[in-house]
Every structure is written in structure tokens, then in C-alpha cells.
Amino acid sequence: MTVPNHFELLATDGAARTGRLTTPHGVVRTPAFMPVGSAGAMKGLHWRDVREAGSDIVLGNTYHLMLRPGAERIAALGGLQRFTGWNGPMLTDSGGFQVMSLSALRKIDDNGVTFRSHIDGAKVELSPERAVEVQRLLNSDIAMQLDECVRLPAERADIEQAMQLSLRWAERCRRAFETAPAGYMLFGIVQGGDVVPLRQMSARALVDIGFHGYAIGGLAVGEPQAVMLATVEDVAPLLPADRPRYLMGVGTPEDLLESIRRGIDMFDCVLPTRNGRHGLAFTRFGPVNLRNARHADDPRPLDETSAWPSTRDVSRAYLHHLVKAGETLGAMLLSEINIAYYQRLMADIRDAISRGTFVELCERTRAEWAEGDIAPRRD
């Protein structure tokens, strides 16, 4: 059965692409960065600021939401958009990744994964069918297949086993999704770690099954950036050019530039908000660590040319003070500043690809970053 296509490719520049993905809750301009609102909220940001910063779509974590407040409850309250007040496109992960990293006593077999909630210790079963059902209850515009993700480095046999299991789950998710209303989407996830032949096998099998879009999973899980980018470069060309490609859990602004250059359309990452809570700002001049004492008497804003009010108007001295004093407002301002920076970068990238000037944009962006002071936290 053919899977309908909601993605329109508008322009390419080398392997870089820009397009439009139409979801039931609105249009997503690609390349797109999805801020992460794990448990139905963006840490430190009002939804209006997430939107005003230029976000078209956000990511919700199925694992968190199914445990609390519960998928059936959210469905009864009208779905995730009505529940949260984020009235735009939303992608949910399958829950699998966080089962592996957050829950205790997990057991994985062909039927899915069984685990104990980190909140109350309750035993929960997540099968491929249940993963799709939960995401449908949440009313997410884009659901992800259940998969098994292996931390790198890992043995080839373990990587292969997880990849094969993920493929069997992909087929079951695809079948379970067939009753979803028109316009909603399901993405398959390419696994295979850092082993090129396994990645190729996974990608081809997923394309045979057929999905609305394709994700590359199992990266940004401990491997060097060069390994991640090499894998992206190998896998992206194996995916259908007319479907969106989503690199999961990535990344730094540099990661985004390099991955877009290799043909990626969508990203999600906690880096802008998590670093914001730790006192780090992403700016046009690179990352700025506001904890540093040299900002204490500095009346300058982070970037006086920025269109984002907090980036343009709030002094480094005030941000430094808020961070040092542990004031919530510091985390709120820096999270908002960082999301705004990421979305401004994505807008500039989309524009450059349309004009065929993506390489120049990358060069100019890197030259400006050279003024930054420390590397952002990746963990």
C-alpha cells in the first residue's frame, strides 16, 4: 500500500534541502529544529515564546507522557495540543529510547519492552502496537516507530540484533498505524550503529515497508562527531528524496550545519534549553558562558543586532547575576535566547538553501562563532 506524501521539496543546494511538511496542525518549514517539551512543557518557556522564537513544531516524549499524566487521560482532554495549549504540529518519539535510559528492570523481547516506571515503580508494557496506540491517543502529528537503540561503542552482533528487532517492530507499527486518520504520519527509524552495511540493510528494508518519513536513530549516543556525520553521509542518500529525513537527538549548531549539508531535514535536541539552565547562551558569536566572572560588570547585551528582544536588550551583567543567584529568570531568559538562536539559524539556513548560498552561509556563520568562549555541554 502506498503511503501518502505530505512533504514538498522546494529547493536543494548540493545535498542540502529546503521544503514544507504539511501536518494536521500546520506547516513545518524544513530544515526544522524541534525544541523538546518532554512532559508536555518546555522547561522555562511559555508556549507563546516557543512559537514567537520561530518554532514550527515541537517534540513530546511518549515515555514521560504515558506515565504521567497518561495517554488515555490526554486523549480524553482532547489530545496533546489542546491539553498543553501548543496549537501546532507535534512529533512524539516512541518511548523506546527513554525506556532504555530512564527506567529500571527493563526486559526486551520480540513483543516489545517491559519496564518499571521511574515515577512510581508500576510495571508497564510497551509493544510496537501500544507505542502507536499511545501516540495516536496523544494526537501527535508525527508518530515514531518503536525501536531499540544501542549506545556506542558496541559489538556488531549487538548492533545487528537491535537493528533486526527494530525492523520487525517497524512492520508491526506500520500495520498498527493503518487506521490513523488522513494527514497523520508515521516515521520509520534507521538503526545499525556505526556499521555501514547494517545501516544500508536497515534503510532499504524500511523503504520497502514504506513510511511517511525516515529517521536516523542510534546516533549522538556516545560516538565522535566524525562517526555520526560519516554515518549520516552514508545513510541519507539511501532514503527517498521526496520524504523528510529526521536525525534524532542532534545537536549543536555545528552538528546542524554539517547534517543539513548531508541532506537532513529535521532535528530535535535538548541542548538549547538544557544549556540555558546551566548558564550557557548560544549566540551569533558562539557559545557564551554567563557564569564567567568577566560578565559581572558588562552592560552589553549578548548580541545588540539580534531581532530577539532578550538577546538584544538584556545585559550580560544581569544574566550573570541571575545565573549566579540561581534565579529562575536566568534559566527562563537563556532557554528562550537559545531557542531563538537555533530558530534564527534554521531560518537563515532555509533562506540560504533557497538562494543557493548555503556554503557561504556556513562559512560566515563559523567565522562569527569564532568569538565564543567555551564549548557547549553535549550530555
Add this chain to the structure above:
Amino acid sequence: MTVPNHFELLATDGAARTGRLTTPHGVVRTPAFMPVGSAGAMKGLHWRDVREAGSDIVLGNTYHLMLRPGAERIAALGGLQRFTGWNGPMLTDSGGFQVMSLSALRKIDDNGVTFRSHIDGAKVELSPERAVEVQRLLNSDIAMQLDECVRLPAERADIEQAMQLSLRWAERCRRAFETAPAGYMLFGIVQGGDVVPLRQMSARALVDIGFHGYAIGGLAVGEPQAVMLATVEDVAPLLPADRPRYLMGVGTPEDLLESIRRGIDMFDCVLPTRNGRHGLAFTRFGPVNLRNARHADDPRPLDETSAWPSTRDVSRAYLHHLVKAGETLGAMLLSEINIAYYQRLMADIRDAISRGTFVELCERTRAEWAEGDIAPRRD
């Protein structure tokens, strides 16, 4: 020397008053509620929301600000308004109250108070003259005299000693303030605990010294509400009718109604933001504890007739979820909702006093509160 008057009394209704206090950074409509931005930030709120909620003036804590980031630093950065971005009227306390409650190893004598910073243990001296100097460096529109505040219940001898010391400090603060530019104000603070003759002595002596306005201190420090209100009722008539009267550290919405009825013009309190962080909303229907499980499936907002967007649009189910999940957004929304409620109440009160319908407003407000579910935390 006569102290200039910047207060204009517009209307009275019984002992209740409404007026305008003109400061260097703008006009304050009274009765006024001042949200507390202790260390140069309002916990959980952006300044724009503090303003949009209807706040004319906010309070900053001299104790916090002098220790971090430091008064001289804030002065070099253009004062508290430019430093924080709150470009409106600001009142600062003298620091004395928090020296007593937060710092270790304090020593009080006629010269002032010596203490160790709770942040880094540094030894700090706060004399009446330094308290005024610090507040001038902060550029606060309204400075408070240094005083000694005694927790109740207390022995009469201790209350009298602190009251007399506060009077001596009042004179020294008044002299120290004489070089302040036109338009800036200094308030004296009536002390005397729950002992009427001491309160009378304090009030008369302060009026003889002469201040731009008068505060009633040493209340809401452990005594029953009836004792607080009886003291307010005794003291308010002793203060000049043409000067603003400020009841420090008060209070619940009920406290505000009762104090305004006795002639108070200004208040400050952490209750709306602190309770917001603990999951409690102040609403037209009384306090609502969002932690309560009965809200988990409730799609209704807190008050669908409210003009404040978050009060009107955000469901109780979502607020309950955010509070239970410990999401920052829950504290952010409830703090904002509570400040908006307090300021809406103050606006209604000002309007009612102008129309001579303050008693009816109090009755209607109390009838609506009867739907609330638990008492707010006072601590």
C-alpha cells in the same frame, strides 16, 4: 525642614483611600500591591508580565542586592531599573528585616547591625547611613529607613527597646537622605509590636521627624490576624492623611481588604509568587490547590471570565499535571496567575473606592471566595 509631598489623595470611602504617588520612574496608583523581586528578579515571571498584570511598582530586597551583585556594581550599571530592565517605580526595604532573618552572627547596637553574609560568610556592616547610601546606589524611588523588627509574641521591654532604636535610626536616615535628588522618597517605619502606647509614641515621633511616607512595620511576624488589624486600626489615624501609608509584608487577599478598609495605601508580599511555586492559585473563587487529584481530568480553566489569558485559557488538568511533574512552567503560570489576580483585585478596589462602593465590593468579593478549597500558606 518640610518634606515635599508626592502623594495625591483622589477619593476616600470610609477610612479607605485611593490616590496617586508620583515617583521618578512613574506613577503608582494606590491602594497598590508591590510584588517582591528579592534579588533583582521576580521568581518565575518575566518583567513584561509583571507589568501587564497591572503592577505599577515592585519591591527589591536591599539585603540580597547589597550582597550580590553589590550596590556599587548596580550603581555603575545605571541603577536597579536599568540593571534589571524593570523600567518602573521601585521600592527597596532597608535590609534590616532580612539581616535578622537570614544572616548569621549578627550584632545590633546603636551604630547599626553587623552580620555575616549567608552567601559567602563575609562580614558586613549596615548602619542607618549605609542603608540609605545603598538604596541610593540602587536608585530606588522609595527608600526605607533602617529599623529593628521584633517577632511576636515578645516582651514589652524588648519591643520598646527596638522601637526606640528604630526611632534613633529614623533620624539618622532622614539626615542621610537630605542629599537625595528631588522626587526620590524616604519612608519612616512605625514600630512598637502589639503595644498600642508604643505604636503611638513611634508614629508621633516619626511624624515629627518628617518623611515622604510612613510604613507600619513589625506586623505579619507571627501574631494573629486580629492583632495585626487592631494595630493597623490604631496606628493609621495617627499618620498624616496626605502621605502614603504602607503596611509591610502583608498579605492574603483578605488581609488587603481589611487593611485598606483601615486606611492603608501600599502593600508588599511574597504570597502570590511563593504560593504559585507551591501549586496554589489565587482566584476570584478563592484559593485553588492544583495539587489536588480532583483537578487531574478537569478541562476547565481557573476562571473563564478572567481577562488574564493564563487564568482564562489554561486547563486545571494541565496545571495539575505541571505541578505534579515539577515542571517549571507550572510555577511560572501560577505565579503569573496569582500576581494578575492580586492586581485585578487592587484595580477593582481602587475603582470601588472612587465610586464609594468599597463595602459592597468587599461583600461581593468574599461571597465569590466562598468557592475556594484550602487556605493559602502564610509562611
